[in-house]
Amino acid sequence: MTESVPLTWEEVARVYGRKIYNFAYRLTGNSDDAADLVQEVLLRVRRGLASYQPGSFEGWLWRITRNAFLDDVRKRNRRPVAPIPDDIERWDVASSPGADVEYSRISLGDDIQKALLELPIEFREAVVLCDVIGLSYEEIALAVAVPIGTVRSRIHRGRKILKELLT
Amino acid sequence: MHPNEMISAYLDGELTRAEASELFVHMGTCGKCVGEMETMQKVRTAIRSLPLIELPPGLLGDAEPVVVPLRKNRGFWVGAAAAGIAVVIAVATFLTPSPSAMSVDDLNSRFGARVSLDPAFGPAKVVVPDVRDMTE
Numbered sequence: 001m002t003e004s005v006p007l008t009w010e011e012v013a014r015v016y017g018r019k020i021y022n023f024a025y026r027l028t029g030n031s032d033d034a035a036d037l038v039q040e041v042l043l044r045v046r047r048g049l050a051s052y053q054p055g056s057f058e059g060w061l062w063r064i065t066r067n068a069f070l071d072d073v074r075k076r077n078r079r080p081v082a083p084i085p086d087d088i089e090r091w092d093v094a095s096s097p098g099a100d101v102e103y104s105r106i107s108l109g110d111d112i113q114k115a116l117l118e119l120p121i122e123f124r125e126a127v128v129l130c131d132v133i134g135l136s137y138e139e140i141a142l143a144v145a146v147p148i149g150t151v152r153s154r155i156h157r158g159r160k161i162l163k164e165l166l167t
Numbered sequence: 168m169h170p171n172e173m174i175s176a177y178l179d180g181e182l183t184r185a186e187a188s189e190l191f192v193h194m195g196t197c198g199k200c201v202g203e204m205e206t207m208q209k210v211r212t213a214i215r216s217l218p219l220i221e222l223p224p225g226l227l228g229d230a231e232p233v234v235v236p237l238r239k240n241r242g243f244w245v246g247a248a249a250a251g252i253a254v255v256i257a258v259a260t261f262l263t264p265s266p267s268a269m270s271v272d273d274l275n276s277r278f279g280a281r282v283s284l285d286p287a288f289g290p291a292k293v294v295v296p297d298v299r300d301m302t303e
Contacts, residue, residue, distance in 0.1 A: 013227045018219075025220045035226055042227075109217040116214075130179065131214040137181045156175035156207070163210045 009046040012061070017042070019133055020065055026128045027069055029117045040068045059142030062135065066125055066143055073121065115165040123158030130155050169197065174204050178211055 020041050024034035044064045052060065116124055122144075129135045129143065137155075141148045173190045176182050182190065194200045 017227045018222055021222050021226070022220055026217070031220075031223065034220075035223055038222075038226060112213055112217055127214060131211060132217060137176070137179070152172050152176050152181065155179070156172040159175055159207055159210045159214070160171075162214065163206060166210070166213070 009042060009049060012045050012049075013042050016061060020061075023062075023065060023128055023133055024069065026113070026116055026132050027121075027124060029113055033072070037065075037068055037072060040072070041065045044068060056139065056142055058135065058139050062129065062133075062139065062143035063145065066129075069125070070121070111166060112162070115162050118165055119158055119161055123154050123161060126151055126154035127158040127162070169193070169200050169203070171200075171203065174200065174207050175211070178204075178208055 017038060021034055021038050024037035024041075025031065028034055028037065041064055044067075045061065048060075048064060116128070119127065125144065126140060129140045130137075135143070137148050137151045140151045140155075144151065146154075170190055170193055173182060173186060177187060177190055190200075194204070
């Protein structure tokens, strides 16, 4: 898919900032980590736009985003303590402004969010890119650098595991 | 062999017409896959009902976010309804040259029932299986 390319990173931030944040939030389950990830992605976009080759902008952007997420996961895995929170009460949402409002919105889907965090990363990212961000299988395949058949399999298996976790 | 992965792909509008036909031929004789379709549809809807999380104030600095829909692809229902309507129009157009030869009741009995069964299964049920499609 060929799309018009935002010319500046500020435009990428304006148009995609909220999507990147939601992707990051659903993958990490944590507002601080999500905010850090958004800033890291925008930094990489800023560096990468100079050498961007016209093509699927969304594929390019989401590849940068998921790579930033995976780099962060690898970094955390090298540290001795970085457990994924399994209890919403422990989530650090109280430190940001408007946390009460955010918390009440999060709690509506907390079971699903908790289940998402239990999914293996490759299934979690495929399901989130499909169901939260709304990418096509082709765009997900570009972002994750796997064949479309693998995307299809990961989304279905991811949803099946979620179903088991939610019942 | 159950075509499990085709079920999610169908719900996401990611199957070709030939694949959808193949899936529905199988589901015609497999209650397990019919149940799987219903379950997967519920899970998919549940994930898609997650609330949008707004950006923390000041995260983007001077770049104020533009409010754009989070999900850009059309919902499954829109696609299914559009495909169903397109087929109904195509069928009606095909039959129009001899209006006296077929009443509305005839049309309903031949095509309407299949169209109106369940919109979730619209695209595949209104497509008359074509042997050439099945071998693609």
